[in-house]
Amino acid sequence: MDPVIIVGAGPVGLTLALALARQEVPTVVLDEGPGKDEPRLARTLVLREDTAALLERLTGRPLAEAGVRWAGWRSMRRKQVMREITFDDARAAPLHIAQHVVTGALRSALAGERLAEVAVDSRLDTIEQEPSGVTAHTRGPRGTWWRGSYLVGCDGPRSTVRKLSDIRFPGRTAVERHAVAALRTELPRPGDALLHRMPPWRTSGPTAGEITARPLPDGVWRLDWLLPPGKDLVTPELLVTRIRETLAGWNDGTTPPYELLDTGVHTVHHRLARRWRSDRVLLAGDAAHLLGTLGTQGLDEGLRDADNLAWKLARVWHHGPNEALLDSYQAERRAAVAARLRAADQVLPLLRGGGGLRAYVPGAARGHDALLSDGHLGRGPLGEPGTYADSPLAARHLEAEVPVDTPVGAAVTDVRVTAEDGSFVQLRERLGRGALLVVLIAPGTGVWERKHWMTAGVMPRLAAAVTALPHPAELLVAEEYPGAAAHTVLLVRPDGHLVTALGGVRPADLYAAAEAALGGPVKEEAVAGAETTAGSGTV
Structure with a gap:
């Protein structure tokens, strides 16, 4: 082909x-x-x-070595810190990279x-x-x-x-425009990204209503200034003045030494x-x-x-x-x-519409900053990745389907799993190979040798059901998964999105979900064959 x-x-x-x-x-x-x-x-x-x-x-x-994972995030309005986040193992930081x-x-x-x-x-x-x-x-x-x-x-x-x-x-064309500069300098709180709205210092030229600072390796920062509506030219002189004023504003009035490495204008459509x-x-x-x-x-x-x-x-x-x-x-x-x-278009007038009564509503400013931060951090309606709950590939009417903390159609949580060869890997490492993933939640198996847990309990029946699926699938075992009870079986697409979670080994439901995820109708004779091969019932 x-x-x-x-x-x-x-x-x-x-x-x-x-x-x-x-x-x-x-x-x-x-x-x-x-x-x-x-x-x-x-x-x-x-x-x-x-x-x-x-x-x-x-x-x-390891691309993280060529970029920077933010240590923290701050959102400021004038001189006030509106939101502050510290990233750790439980709260993964975005990766900023050239x-x-x-x-x-x-x-x-x-x-x-x-x-x-x-x-x-x-x-x-x-x-x-x-x-x-x-x-x-x-x-x-x-x-x-x-x-x-x-x-x-x-x-x-x-x-x-x-x-x-x-x-x-x-x-829509030119929804927003930003002046951009990459420079090597020292800023307070290195490693923290910053969103500063309505900075208190006086600026030359059009008002800088919003500035974003994001760190890169080797002491380099990318700074973005939101430009007012219109087609005003961003001259080198104006940009240098804006850089000096911004750096001085963040360093108590003193402009620190800096090396200007690159500039540009980013227009958003x-x-x-x-x-x-x-x-x-x-x-x-x-x-x-x-x-x-x-x-x-x-x-x-x-x-x-x-x-x-x-x-x-x-x-x-x-x-x-x-x-x-x-x-x-x-x-x-x-x-x-x-x-x-749609979310961005709905929120844009609220956040960019200026003053009016909205400016005097208690908590409005804090809510606006939270919305903006969500966009930058990949959360909420502006930033969170979409789910495929309404996908034509979604499985319907599965009797054994049970809820877990990951909604059907959303990306699965990256947990440690045991592969069929007995090795411990992260679930995300098994994605992208073209195979479906079937994950059994079995607390305690992590301390067993593979030769024991592969022949124990529900594993033989589940292994037979996986073999009977209409597409190659890899069987994995996890000690735990958020919101999942023991013996829950997860079916995961090759791109890491959850097809379904089943309460126990249900070969017919597992086959039907796999068939749906592959874009084909459920074939009753094939499902019956899966039942015959793997047995039925919940364990």
Whole structure:
């Protein structure tokens, strides 16, 4: 079968290529550039815990060493501290890292993949679809025709793939603008990120209503100033003045020494593609959506696109067409991004609308700062990752389904599990291999040798039920899981989202849930076969 063509060699396209290669799917990445990324410290990423773990799993590199996990977070309004958070093992900190470091790590990992090819200086100009595949033409030094099974556009806001597929991209332009500077200096409380609203010092030029400071390695900071509405130019002189005033304001009136390393203007748009799939052509990342106001991170969502799409494309590539499974990519991911866009659009007038009566409502300022902090920290309606509870892949009417602390469709909690070879690993380490995960909650098994617990209690019946599933699955055992009773069985998708939690070993329900998660209807004869193979009842 022909490879999957990925257009665009940014973090999303490279992540998708690596994720597919790890599932034995060949890819061709069409990179319109020279294959190198310009170091830009004013272009950085804030990654949530699970997306940072995804990149580390794919690259095999501890990216946290090349970035900074915040020690804490402060939100200030004028001179008052509104919110203060300290991160520890129980409260994971976001990872702040330069974008070129991430793309460099992804490129290095991809260079060692036998199933992946990166074609540099290859700019797409034509797409032709047929029932059996996709043909793409590129111009440039390597201008040629490429044949693929599917094509995924990860080629950014001005996506050629989206335009050639005649997919509309409605939304709003320039929702927010930020002046950005990366500088090496010393600030109070190194390691802590800061959101400062309405700073008390007098500023030159338009009022700096909001400043964000986020640390990077080697004493470097990225500072963002929210610009007022309009198209006023941010001149170098104005930016330097703003830097000096800000540093002096945070250092009791004295501007500390600093080295200006990079600058830029970051303009935020809000757009959502009408369709994310056109037969064998799909969209991901900025080609499918743009968001980023109020602390939200668009690239974080793009990485979730790649994680969601990779295992579905891999199953289709290996096992043949499955329209329901591919359609679920748009249904799940577009709904999740749309919910965050709606939340941002609803909150934006409240937070950016100025004074009025809202300014005098008791607690209003603190509530506004909490909303903004949630966007930056990946929490609440602005920042929390979406769940797939209403997914077309959700299992329905399972008699043995029981509640746990993770809602159905949400990403599972990363707990320690015992693999089938007896080794202890983190649950997250077993993701991304294309297999379903079946996790038995069995307190006390951690101190047993594998040869004992594999033949004890419910394990033989559960192992037989897992073998009978319609897709390869790995059986794992955890001593505990938040909100789960003993003998609870979790079914987890290859991208780490919970399909269902069952109260005991129920082969029929387990099979039905797996079948639904794979986009296929439940086949009664297959379910009956699973019952016969593994037995029935709850243990």
